[in-house]
Amino acid sequence: MDGIEVSCWEEFEQKLPELKPSGSSRNSPLLFRGQSDSSWPLNTSLERYGVQDYSFMKYFTVMHRVRPQIETFTSYKWDMPTSEDLQKWTTTFGSPRDGFLAADYMMYLRHYGFPSPLLDWTESSKIAGYFAFRQPNEPASTKVSIYVFLERPKGMKTTSSDRADIFNVGRLAARHHRHFLQQSSYTVCMNFSTDESEAKREWRFAKHENVVNRERVRPHSPLITEFTKHENMVNRKPEPEFRQDVLWKFNIPWSERRKVLKLLDEYNLNAHSLFGSEESLMETLAFREIDLP
Numbered sequence: 001m002d003g004i005e006v007s008c009w010e011e012f013e014q015k016l017p018e019l020k021p022s023g024s025s026r027n028s029p030l031l032f033r034g035q036s037d038s039s040w041p042l043n044t045s046l047e048r049y050g051v052q053d054y055s056f057m058k059y060f061t062v063m064h065r066v067r068p069q070i071e072t073f074t075s076y077k078w079d080m081p082t083s084e085d086l087q088k089w090t091t092t093f094g095s096p097r098d099g100f101l102a103a104d105y106m107m108y109l110r111h112y113g114f115p116s117p118l119l120d121w122t123e124s125s126k127i128a129g130y131f132a133f134r135q136p137n138e139p140a141s142t143k144v145s146i147y148v149f150l151e152r153p154k155g156m157k158t159t160s161s162d163r164a165d166i167f168n169v170g171r172l173a174a175r176h177h178r179h180f181l182q183q184s185s186y187t188v189c190m191n192f193s194t195d196e197s198e199a200k201r202e203w204r205f206a207k208h209e210n211v212v213n214r215e216r217v218r219p220h221s222p223l224i225t226e227f228t229k230h231e232n233m234v235n236r237k238p239e240p241e242f243r244q245d246v247l248w249k250f251n252i253p254w255s256e257r258r259k260v261l262k263l264l265d266e267y268n269l270n271a272h273s274l275f276g277s278e279e280s281l282m283e284t285l286a287f288r289e290i291d292l293p
Contacts, residue, residue, distance in 0.1 A: 034132030
C-alpha cells in the first residue's frame, strides 16, 4: 500500500490526534506497528517464513507437537483444548468472534520468534517508533514505516462467511511479561473457506493487506481528514470513509533514528525496558555508548 510521507518524527506525532474519530470506543484503540524498512509489506512472521496457505487446525497441530519440548526447557505449562473442542472450533463460523483457543500460548510463541499467524501491534506510538528505528543499518528505502490500525471506527464490525476478516486476539489473554512491557495487541486474518483437497469448510489464515481499507461507507458529514485528502491527491473528489479495519502507513526518514531513539531513551523506552533480558541490556548500552556520543 502507498504510505503517507512525513519529513520528521514530530510531524508524525502531530498527525495522530486526527486519526481516531470522536466517540470511538476504548474497545477499539489505535494500534501501532513499526517496521524498519518502508518497502516491507505487512506480513506475519509465518508468511515471512514462506508459508502462504495454512489452516488453523494445521497450525494448532504444530503448536501441540512443540509444546512438550518448550515445557521441558522452560517453567511454563500450557493448557490445551480437547480434540473435540478443537474440531468444533475450526469448523464453526462464529468461533473467532468468541475467542481463540490457546491464545496465550500463541502469543508466547510469537514473542519468542516461532513463526506465527499473529500480527503483533502496540497501543503506544512511541514503542512502535522504537521498533521502527531499532536497527542500526540504513534500509535500502532510506525510510522506516509505522502502521496505524483502527479496527472499529464506527464502533461495530461485520463479518462474512465468504471473505477474509481481521480478528483481534484478546489483549488480556497473555501471561508473558513482554506482552505488558510492550503494551502488545495482536490481530489475525482468517477466512472460513475450503481447501482444494477437502470438502468441509474450516478456518484458514489469510493476508491482512487483502482486508484492510476494504469496506467503505459514505460519510454523514463533510469532514474528511488530511490523510484522506493526501491519499486522493489535491482537487480530487474525497473518497468515502472506511467502515472498519482502517490502516494508515507513515513513512519516516531513517535519518531521524538517532534523535528518536535518544528521545525515547529519555522516557526509558529502550531494548532493556521492553525486553528485560541481558541481550537487550547490551543493546541499550551499545546505543548509549556508541551511537549517542
